[in-house]
Amino acid sequence: MITPTPSAGAHSASVPATTDAGTVLVLVNLGTPDAPTPPAVRRYLREFLSDRRVVDLPRWLWWPVLNLVILPLRSQRVAHKYASIWRDGSPLAVYTQRLAHAVQRLRPQWRVLHAMRYGAQGLTDVLQQLRREGVQRVVVLPLYPQYSTTTTASVRDVIEAAGFAICDHGYTQGSTTATPATPATPATPTALCIGDYHDDPRWIAAVAESIRAHRAQHGNAAHLLFSFHGLPQRLADQGDPYPRQCEAGARAIAAALGLRDESWTLSYQSRFGREKWLEPATADTLAALAARGIRSVDVVAPGFAVDCLETLEEVAQMLRDEFRARGGELRYIPCLNDDPAHARALAAIAGDAVAAVAVRGA
Ligand SMILES: C=CC1=C(C)c2cc3[nH]c(cc4nc(cc5[nH]c(cc1n2)c(C)c5CCC(=O)O)C(CCC(=O)O)=C4C)c(C)c3C=C
Ligand SMILES: [Fe+2]
Ligand SMILES: [Fe+2]
Numbered sequence: 001m002i003t004p005t006p007s008a009g010a011h012s013a014s015v016p017a018t019t020d021a022g023t024v025l026v027l028v029n030l031g032t033p034d035a036p037t038p039p040a041v042r043r044y045l046r047e048f049l050s051d052r053r054v055v056d057l058p059r060w061l062w063w064p065v066l067n068l069v070i071l072p073l074r075s076q077r078v079a080h081k082y083a084s085i086w087r088d089g090s091p092l093a094v095y096t097q098r099l100a101h102a103v104q105r106l107r108p109q110w111r112v113l114h115a116m117r118y119g120a121q122g123l124t125d126v127l128q129q130l131r132r133e134g135v136q137r138v139v140v141l142p143l144y145p146q147y148s149t150t151t152t153a154s155v156r157d158v159i160e161a162a163g164f165a166i167c168d169h170g171y172t173q174g175s176t177t178a179t180p181a182t183p184a185t186p187a188t189p190t191a192l193c194i195g196d197y198h199d200d201p202r203w204i205a206a207v208a209e210s211i212r213a214h215r216a217q218h219g220n221a222a223h224l225l226f227s228f229h230g231l232p233q234r235l236a237d238q239g240d241p242y243p244r245q246c247e248a249g250a251r252a253i254a255a256a257l258g259l260r261d262e263s264w265t266l267s268y269q270s271r272f273g274r275e276k277w278l279e280p281a282t283a284d285t286l287a288a289l290a291a292r293g294i295r296s297v298d299v300v301a302p303g304f305a306v307d308c309l310e311t312l313e314e315v316a317q318m319l320r321d322e323f324r325a326r327g328g329e330l331r332y333i334p335c336l337n338d339d340p341a342h343a344r345a346l347a348a349i350a351g352d353a354v355a356a357v358a359v360r361g362a
Contacts, residue, residue, distance in 0.1 A: 020354045021109040024135055027100050027346070028123055028155050029143045029305065031116030032090040036082035042075035048118045053154035078309075085312040093120070095306035095337045096143065102343035107351075117155055127162035131189060138164070139192045139350050143305035145203060146245035147171035147196035148231060159191045169353040170195030171241060194353050198245035199252055202345040206336055207302050208256035214298070214333045221296035221331055223263060223289055226250040228303035229310060230268035230277040243268075243278055249302060265289070269301075269319075270310045286319060290326035297323065300333040305342070307335045 033044040049055055049066055057065075088094055093116075100114035115126040130138060142155045147170070159166055165188045172195050197203050211224070228246045236243050250266045269282040280288075282299075289297055299319070301311045316332035323330040336342035 020351060023107075023110040023350075023354055024130060024138045025103065025107075025110050025112045025350050026123070026126060026138055026140050027096065027103065027112070027114045027143055028140060029092060029096045029114070029116055030151065030308075031118035031120070031122075032092040032308065033079075033082060034090075034120050036079055036086045036090075038075040038079045041079040041082060042071050044119050045075060045078070046071060051118075051154055053157065054150050081309060081313045084317065085309060090308075091312055092306060092308035095308075095335075098338035099143075099306060099343060099346070102338045102340065103347050103350075106343055106347045117151075117158065123155065123158045124162055127159065127164065127191075131163065136189050137192065138189070139194070139354060141194045141346060141350050141353075144303075145196065145249065145305065146198045146228070146242050146303055148242040149235060149240050150231060150242075152195060156193055159193060164189050164191035166190070167192045167357060168195060169193065169356060170197065171245075192353055192357055194349065196241075196245060197345075197349050198249040200345065200349055202348050204249065204252045204256055206339070206341040206345045207300070208253050209341060210336055210339065211253070211257060211298070211300055211333055214331075218331055221298040221329070222294050223265065223297045224254070224257075224259065225282070225285060225289075225297050225299045226253070226264065226266045227269050227282040227299055227301050227315060228266070229270050229301075230272075230281070232273075233276045233278055236278060246303060253300075253302065269314060282315070283319060283322065286323050286328075286330070287326065290323060290328050295327065296329045296331070298331050298333055301335060304335050306337050311335060 031044065031048070033040040046066070049070065055062055055066075082090065085091055096114050096116075100112050104110070104112035113126055115121055115123040117123055127138070140155065140159060142152050144151045147153075152171075156166060167190050169192055215221075226246075228250075231240065231242055246268075247266060250264070254261075254264050265280075265285055267280045267282040267285040268278040271277045271281060286297065299315055301315060304311050311332070311334075315330075320330040320332065336345075
């Protein structure tokens with residue numbers, strides 16, 4: 001079942017009339033377990049870590065490692081972490097739904113849905129339901145500001161497998177899939193897929209403003225750290241544009257804030273497995289900052305559209321405690337979540353994509 005989004009609220013009167021009535025917009029996020037328990041986490045991790053976009057090892061090698069080592073050990077430990085951040089559900093699910101509602105309120109002439117790549121409210125189910133309803137065109141906005149083959153391209157795989165012809169907007173290189181593209185016939189529905197928005201000025205301004213507002217309330221820490229989810233270095237070497245887009249975005253946000261180069265740093269968190277991942281690691285960077293005598297650090301995570309396990313447990317709890325043990329104070333700046341500025345930026349990005357395709361005549 002597609003979770004319905006409430007219809008337009010009080011903001012609708014202020015939205016100017018547009019010619020994009022009838023647009024169906026699907027915001028897609030990663031997905032999350034449906035309970036903070038070992039069996040639920042195991043189900044989620046099994047689906048997530050079985051995706052070849054995420055782990056590209058040969059199956060004969062990966063299957064026993066995943067099923068006999070990783071799932072039995074990790075499910076227990078990670079369930080405990082989820083339990084520490086669980087409120088009315090998993091924050092990733094709660095904030096993603098609220099964000100979709102916020103965009104819906106801004107664009108009452110659209111139908112705004114949310115979906116997940118893995119787990120409940122699955123993208124496949126949502127797209128199949130839309131096909132059954134006879135919807136001929138959807139706009140898919142993966143909630144990944146930076147394109148990666150491990151995230152955005154995996155969303156694209158699902159869209160193609162659901163029988164939609166894809167029309168790309170934004171970054172696409174490296175996103176060709178094992179599944180051949182659905183040959184477009186007049187009956188084939190199309191999905192306008194937004195590849196990235198890492199340098200979109202409206203998104204940059206929203207992130208910069210959230211940092212400014214946090215600093216106005218809590219004071220400026222001595223340093224600002226941009227912490228992005230990591231990736232195996234090998235994928236970057238093979239051309240995944242993710243680290244370049246993280247760097248460009250962080251630089252643009254720092255410029256919008258008027259920061260001097262020496263007052264901010266970029267790092268990568270959430271390493272998984274033994275392979276070399278992008279560096280520097282957030283934990284090492286914080287240790288180095290503490291060793292340089294820097295006693296306060298603001299940490300922001302602009303690779304995450306909404307708060308989740310990796311921000312709330314890893315950064316705002318674990319890394320904060322580690323930094324405190326080194327004598328410093330880590331202040332975590334929340335993700336944009338369902339902030340109106342975030343909803344406005346995403347609505348504008350989706351609107352631009354619709355308009356660009358209309359001009360191209362697709
Ligand atoms: C090889 C493993 C992984 C790659 C590659 C990877 C890339 C990647 N992930 C995100 C965003 C998120 N990841 C989250 C959790 C998470 N990530 C991995 C592994 C890889 N991620 C795992 C195993 C997990 C689950 C938790 C754990 O076991 O440690 C989340 C949070 C989900 C939640 O429920 O809150 C997000 C969001 C990006 C953006 C990315 C590549 C750029
Ligand atoms: Fe991840
Ligand atoms: Fe993690």
